[in-house]
Amino acid sequence: MSVHIIPTKITFLGCGKLNTAILSGILSSLPDPPSTFQAPTYTPNEKFLPNPTVITPTSLTACVHHQSTSTSLTQTFSHSPLVTVLANENVPGVQRGDIIILGVEPSVYRPVLAEPGMLDALKGKTLVSIVGGVSVSKLYDAIFHSSPTSLTTSEREKHCHIVRVTLGPSAAVRASVSLISEEAGRRYPPAVLTSVYSLFMRVGEVKMWPEQLQAAGATMLAGGLAFLSVAVEGMVEGAVGEGVEREEALQMAASCLAGLSKLVAGEESPGGVRGKVATPGGSTAAGLEVLEEGRVKELYREALRVTTFRTSRLDDPKE
Ligand SMILES: NC(=O)c1ccc[n+]([C@@H]2O[C@H](COP(=O)([O-])OP(=O)(O)OC[C@H]3O[C@@H](n4cnc5c(N)ncnc54)[C@H](OP(=O)(O)O)[C@@H]3O)[C@@H](O)[C@H]2O)c1
Known part of the structure; x- marks a missing residue:
């Protein structure tokens, strides 16, 4: 069976303790052969693409708030030409990515997602939220909060796909378990779940997980x-x-x-x-x-x- 290798640009929107752990884990996974990261080829509910998929990061952008954090992250990841760190440039950072991993504190996800230009920057992308305690529907609300459009729920969902992932800091040593949740009752295109699944396989095991059990996870x-x-x-x-x-x-x-x-x-x-x-x-x-x-x-x-x-x-x- 053929393997899909998908070059993918990843943006870390907020790069503190947990996103830095994920970024480190992904970086250390890169030399491994792609076969290690094959997502399941098929599940009875047809959530995944029929062929094994390997997400291969081609750029890793870390967006942070403070210049001092940017300086220290730039130093930490100076060994990797794939990593770019941006301070206070969230929209350009999101524009650079195909998959955006939202890792800010729960108190700031709303203003970050409502920044001018963010709605357009997220169009057609997959937003993976690791933000604790914030549901997919609240994330959609935050993105569309300042938009004057009267988009229906299904039009919003087509604008960008939002998936929640819970994992722990042992992602840095590729020993975490990542719990992926889709919003209940919603059908995600198989390519979305497959790419998220495949990406997080780089930092440990991956499971599909009910959204209502995210906090316990x-x-x-x-x-x-x-x-x-x-x-x-x-x-x-x-x-x-x-x-x-x-x-x-x-x-x-x-x-x-x-x-x-x-x-x-x-x-x-x-x-x-x-x-x-x-x-x-x-x-x-x-x-x-x-x-x-x-x-x-x-x-x-x-x-x-x-x-x-x-x-x-x-x-x-x-x-
Ligand atoms: N740590 C864990 O083990 C863990 C486990 C499960 C879930 N989570 C969830 O993961 C998320 C991140 O947790 P954390 O522990 O990594 O937090 P953290 O260390 O406080 O990191 C937060 C990051 O967000 C950035 N940020 C804040 N405001 C921003 C803005 N306006 N624009 C761009 N970036 C901004 C911060 O940048 P500056 O440093 O420049 O301020 C920092 O890089 C939280 O929602 C938490 O609930 C964490």
Whole structure:
């Protein structure tokens, strides 16, 4: 079967922590052979193009607000001739791209999308939003906010295609999971989803994901890294207390996480992993009892609940 190689220009509209991670991951993926990035050839609902598609970035434009950010990003990516950084030039930046990855804070996506000239600049393009808590329909509203046209919903949707993607900072090391959501009830051209899918395969695994579960996905993928880092910190501090060098302790914790990650990504349940290590009445069981008495699992559950709730309301002015 033939492979579609599609040269594509990518613009990062806002390039802070997360878009910089995606940009870094994409850059480090470029030397790999295209076959690594083949999107699924077919799904029963015919969402994808029939042939494997490889999105090959030919330019990567990062748009930021402050000149100081622009200077530091230019330095960070000085090794790549594909990267251009622009400060306060969002419309020219969007004009340069085929796929636009919107990565500004939830508080500024509206003015950015309503900038004069943005509506025209987005025509015919795919806008991928990684902005937390902002639905596809709100993004369309923001784009058409200052437009005097009376376009119908379907005319708006044809103007540009908007897809939401949630992923975490481990995109920088191409180890994220990207959750792609289309707006419920809407039919996207297969080429749109295929190109987004194929692009994000460069920074890890990709899944189609219901839009209403975006906040929970963001909590697991981004918040989850932060939550688990608390466990790592506690373990490292404990090991240092026992006389282990901090660096050694960190490496051991990292190796535990890597092992755990492989086990639970395979067939093993978290409880099954505990069962492999702890024997009733044994030393690990004694440590697990301490965690249980401290209600650590319930605290993690509550942290997930609170963060998901807050994420789903990031665009709520009352929050
Ligand atoms: N960080 C994560 O792990 C994570 C996870 C899931 C979802 N998200 C979502 O991803 C989005 C970005 O998060 P982040 O953590 O990367 O935020 P961030 O580090 O604060 O980055 C925001 C970026 O937007 C730029 N920006 C702000 N106003 C702008 C404007 N008017 N024109 C052009 N660029 C502008 C900033 O430029 P300057 O630096 O020049 O001000 C900066 O590059 C948020 O919506 C967040 O909800 C983040």
